[in-house]
Amino acid sequence: MTLHNPIRTSGRNTSVRIGLDFDNTLADYDGLFATLALEEGLLPGHGPASKRDIRDRVRALPNGESEWQRLQAMAYGPRMSEARLMPGAARFLDLAQRHGIELTIVSHKSRRAAYQGVTDDLRDAASQWMTALGFGAYGLTPDRVHFEDSRAAKVERIHELALTHFVDDLEEVFRHPDFPPDVSGILFDPRGIAAPGAFRRCATWDEIAQATLGAVHAY
Numbered sequence: 001m002t003l004h005n006p007i008r009t010s011g012r013n014t015s016v017r018i019g020l021d022f023d024n025t026l027a028d029y030d031g032l033f034a035t036l037a038l039e040e041g042l043l044p045g046h047g048p049a050s051k052r053d054i055r056d057r058v059r060a061l062p063n064g065e066s067e068w069q070r071l072q073a074m075a076y077g078p079r080m081s082e083a084r085l086m087p088g089a090a091r092f093l094d095l096a097q098r099h100g101i102e103l104t105i106v107s108h109k110s111r112r113a114a115y116q117g118v119t120d121d122l123r124d125a126a127s128q129w130m131t132a133l134g135f136g137a138y139g140l141t142p143d144r145v146h147f148e149d150s151r152a153a154k155v156e157r158i159h160e161l162a163l164t165h166f167v168d169d170l171e172e173v174f175r176h177p178d179f180p181p182d183v184s185g186i187l188f189d190p191r192g193i194a195a196p197g198a199f200r201r202c203a204t205w206d207e208i209a210q211a212t213l214g215a216v217h218a219y
């Protein structure tokens, strides 16, 4: 009988350092935006939809851009606690932690919403959401979470952290001229709509786990 236990339970594994985007990569707002659009009476008679569908429909309304900014401010601020962890992400975080792999979150998130009527600190809201979901148990303590003011600053942080992989739902991050070429870009593309680029496309967090942890975890 062969004992097969691919899980390392102690020590750090420094050969893989994975950076993660936050909004729409770890935090799933689809249900929350549907709830907010319904509550605000913006899309009467409209059934369940993704954040992207809701965005497109709200923006098409009279004063739609402002309404969309208002919904975003609510979702990322006072209603943040209703966002969900992206399906499959918990298993990835757990596997990475059990293999001793360093995770870091690098997020382009301003402190204040563009919509003036909401004054909540959006970074605090995100931090509280992560604490409530027990992110510290995955090694994602506050010192391992970086909020940046711009995409350029985010890309610079990814470079500075000397990551081996970065996972993001926005291909613009990987297409940024300063995105470090030695960092493997993993595009989280659950709808499978991205054009090919200098990144690997993954539709699920299980695929992301295979793309990033495949070298240290037997599937």
Ligand SMILES: [Mg+2]
Residues within 6 Å of the ligand: 021, 022, 023, 024, 025, 168, 169, 170
């Ligand atoms: Mg994102």
